[in-house]
Amino acid sequence: MTVQHDSSVYERIQASEQFQELRRRYRSWAFPMTIAFLAWYLLYVVLSGFARGFMGTKLFGNINVALVFGVLQFVSTFLIAWLYSRKAAANLDPLADELRNEAEETVK
Amino acid sequence: MSHETLSTILFLVFVAGTLAITFWASRNNKSATDYYAGGRSFSGAQNGLAIGGDYMSAASFLGIAGIIALSGYDGFLYSIGFLVAWLVALLLVAELMRNSGKFTMADVLAFRMSPRPVRTAAGVSTITVSIFYLLAQMVGAGALVGLLLGIKSDAGKMWTIVAVGLLMVIYVVIGGMKGTTWVQIVKAVMLMTGAALVTLLVLGKYGFNLSGLLGDAAQQSGKGDSFLIPGLKYGTEAQGIWGKIDLISLGLALVLGTAGLPHILIRFYTVPTARDARKSVLWGIGIIGVFYLLTLVLGFGAAALVGTKTISDSNKAGNTAAPLLAEKIGADIFGDVGGTVLLAVIAAVAFATILAVVAGLTLASSSSFAHDLYAHVFKRGQVTDKEEILVARIAAFVIGAVAIILGIRAQALNVAFLVALAFAIAASGNLPAILYSLFWKRFNTAGAVSAIYGGLVSALVLVIFSPAVSGAPTAMFPDADFDLIPLSNPGIFSIPIGFLCGYLGTILSKEYNAAKYAEIEVRSLTGIGSEKATSH
Numbered sequence: 001m002t003v004q005h006d007s008s009v010y011e012r013i014q015a016s017e018q019f020q021e022l023r024r025r026y027r028s029w030a031f032p033m034t035i036a037f038l039a040w041y042l043l044y045v046v047l048s049g050f051a052r053g054f055m056g057t058k059l060f061g062n063i064n065v066a067l068v069f070g071v072l073q074f075v076s077t078f079l080i081a082w083l084y085s086r087k088a089a090a091n092l093d094p095l096a097d098e099l100r101n102e103a104e105e106t107v108k
Numbered sequence: 109m110s111h112e113t114l115s116t117i118l119f120l121v122f123v124a125g126t127l128a129i130t131f132w133a134s135r136n137n138k139s140a141t142d143y144y145a146g147g148r149s150f151s152g153a154q155n156g157l158a159i160g161g162d163y164m165s166a167a168s169f170l171g172i173a174g175i176i177a178l179s180g181y182d183g184f185l186y187s188i189g190f191l192v193a194w195l196v197a198l199l200l201v202a203e204l205m206r207n208s209g210k211f212t213m214a215d216v217l218a219f220r221m222s223p224r225p226v227r228t229a230a231g232v233s234t235i236t237v238s239i240f241y242l243l244a245q246m247v248g249a250g251a252l253v254g255l256l257l258g259i260k261s262d263a264g265k266m267w268t269i270v271a272v273g274l275l276m277v278i279y280v281v282i283g284g285m286k287g288t289t290w291v292q293i294v295k296a297v298m299l300m301t302g303a304a305l306v307t308l309l310v311l312g313k314y315g316f317n318l319s320g321l322l323g324d325a326a327q328q329s330g331k332g333d334s335f336l337i338p339g340l341k342y343g344t345e346a347q348g349i350w351g352k353i354d355l356i357s358l359g360l361a362l363v364l365g366t367a368g369l370p371h372i373l374i375r376f377y378t379v380p381t382a383r384d385a386r387k388s389v390l391w392g393i394g395i396i397g398v399f400y401l402l403t404l405v406l407g408f409g410a411a412a413l414v415g416t417k418t419i420s421d422s423n424k425a426g427n428t429a430a431p432l433l434a435e436k437i438g439a440d441i442f443g444d445v446g447g448t449v450l451l452a453v454i455a456a457v458a459f460a461t462i463l464a465v466v467a468g469l470t471l472a473s474s475s476s477f478a479h480d481l482y483a484h485v486f487k488r489g490q491v492t493d494k495e496e497i498l499v500a501r502i503a504a505f506v507i508g509a510v511a512i513i514l515g516i517r518a519q520a521l522n523v524a525f526l527v528a529l530a531f532a533i534a535a536s537g538n539l540p541a542i543l544y545s546l547f548w549k550r551f552n553t554a555g556a557v558s559a560i561y562g563g564l565v566s567a568l569v570l571v572i573f574s575p576a577v578s579g580a581p582t583a584m585f586p587d588a589d590f591d592l593i594p595l596s597n598p599g600i601f602s603i604p605i606g607f608l609c610g611y612l613g614t615i616l617s618k619e620y621n622a623a624k625y626a627e628i629e630v631r632s633l634t635g636i637g638s639e640k641a642t643s644h
Contacts, residue, residue, distance in 0.1 A: 074188070
């Protein structure tokens with residue numbers, strides 16, 4: 001493939017509306033989500049350091065807030081991973097495929 | 109038969125099996141793509157298992173179960189940081205790296221920069237992180253063998269380290285990425301099976317009543333309810349505010365370090381497309397998440413059934429909690445023979461775990477030496493595949509030898525901080541450089557070099573002056589006293605320093621290449637021009 005070292009092709013694609021849309025869709029989902037899960041995780045770490053009374057509150061039997069909060073970090077991780085895979089398959093992959101097919105057409 | 113004999117037999121079966129697979133996988137090792145990236149022909153699920161195999165080290169298996177068994181809840185903090193970290197890899201790094209890189213982390217960083225200084229920095233950082241991590245695992249192997257196989261003499265420990273070192277070099281030199289990946293897959297299946305089996309037996313004994321298990325654990329520990337909340341080990345009230353800042357610092361390094369660990373990053377190159385890279389991280393998250401939930405039960409189960417005192421008498425750090433639990437629960441349910449068998453199985457799994465992780469680290473560091481430093485810095489890209497692979501193999505031998513020698517010499521040292529240091533350097537140097545490369549148009553050579561060295565040096569300096577190295581009874585040099593910084597984990601300072609250095613280095617230099625940024629941005633998001641899988 002000659003496209004590999006031809007930067008002008010990439011600049012043209014980068015400027016295209018389709019690519020800008022792909023970039024916008026990806027960034028507008030991935031960046032806020034990253035900030036959200038990092039904030040959620042840091043909240044957990046900070047509470048583990050500074051709010052031990054609260055973390056020790058028993059909810060049922062010996063199951064306390066600390067354990068439930070910890071397990072919720074697992075749940076949110078699984079959930080975000082699943083949401084991302086759905087988002088990517090529905091919104092990102094088709095657009096990326098289109099751009100790739102077009103680019104590979106032009107160099108043939 | 110004693111459990112030591114049975115463990116040894118099981119471990120030898122694992123070694124024989126994985127060696128056979130390695131030889132079989134090496135039949136088609138012809139090109140550099142085969143050697144470094146397994147021909148990019150693994151499926152998402154296979155690579156996901158291998159990610160689990162690479163990531164779930166003896167430190168996570170024996171270490172976290174041990175911390176939970178001795179200090180209760182605090183071990184769980186580690187698990188959570190290690191797991192949430194994978195979202196950074198999934199959302200920001202895995203697919204984009206697969207699309208824009210070739211064999212090493214440096215491929216992405218050097219893409220639009222002046223290649224020699226950036227590859228040098230990335231190579232130095234890759235090798236430093238991998239060797240620290242490797243050394244911690246090697247020393248762990250020596251300590252474990254005494255506990256699990258009853259080899260207590262210094263000579264016995266030494267020969268174990270030599271054997272582990274030789275085996276990892278054989279896997280890497282002969283099998284390259286293909287062989288190493290299969291070793292990881294086999295190990296991940298063994299580890300998950302072993303951990304799930306013991307967990308089920310423990311939960312079964314409690315009639316799947318988790319609350320009852322926790323109550324017993326808290327009572328056995330003698331610490332009551334405080335055993336079930338954070339604070340017995342990290343950021344204890346006695347350590348005051350610095351202890352708590354140290355806890356947050358550890359949390360930051362764990363969550364941001366994973367996506368900067370070179371031996372993890374090169375796994376994304378072993379699949380045919382970015383979509384498979386995504387799939388492999390999804391599999392990895394599933395496997396690693398379940399595994400850490402299992403270790404939670406193993407740790408509290410060990411506290412409840414074996415007892416904190418028995419565990420700490422056996423090993424001060426609690427590393428034998430999981431094997432002791434296996435023996436106890438096996439004996440309780442199936443009689444003495446069951447206990448012996450289960451202990452032997454878990455001990456063999458622990459060795460398989462160490463072996464697989466050190467092989468991954470040796471591969472990552474030798475690949476970076478050959479591909480980044482030798483081929484691109486010394487030879488300016490003027491090398492054949494054959495020559496590059498030869499250099500990679502020689503580098504694997506040298507790194508193996510260094511790891512063996514340091515592993516033997518460091519036996520008496522407390523090296524637990526080496527893993528924390530590896531994560532801190534990965535988070536402070538590598539991650540900023542990777543993220544800026546992928547997302548910041550203005551980023552340039554000076555920025556990349558300053559981010560890596562800034563993060564690396566600040567993490568190293570902070571650790572040298574920390575209580576992990578001097579001043580504390582558990583320090584590397586307990587008698588010396590230059591612990592100026594009251595933090596064992598440098599992340600809370602070194603990570604912002606890494607990002608800041610990258611930012612300042614960038615804006616203070618005028619250089620930047622808009623055309624190449626267009627290329628990496630388009631390639632990373634669409635996969636145009638990305639490296640293809642080889643077919644045989």
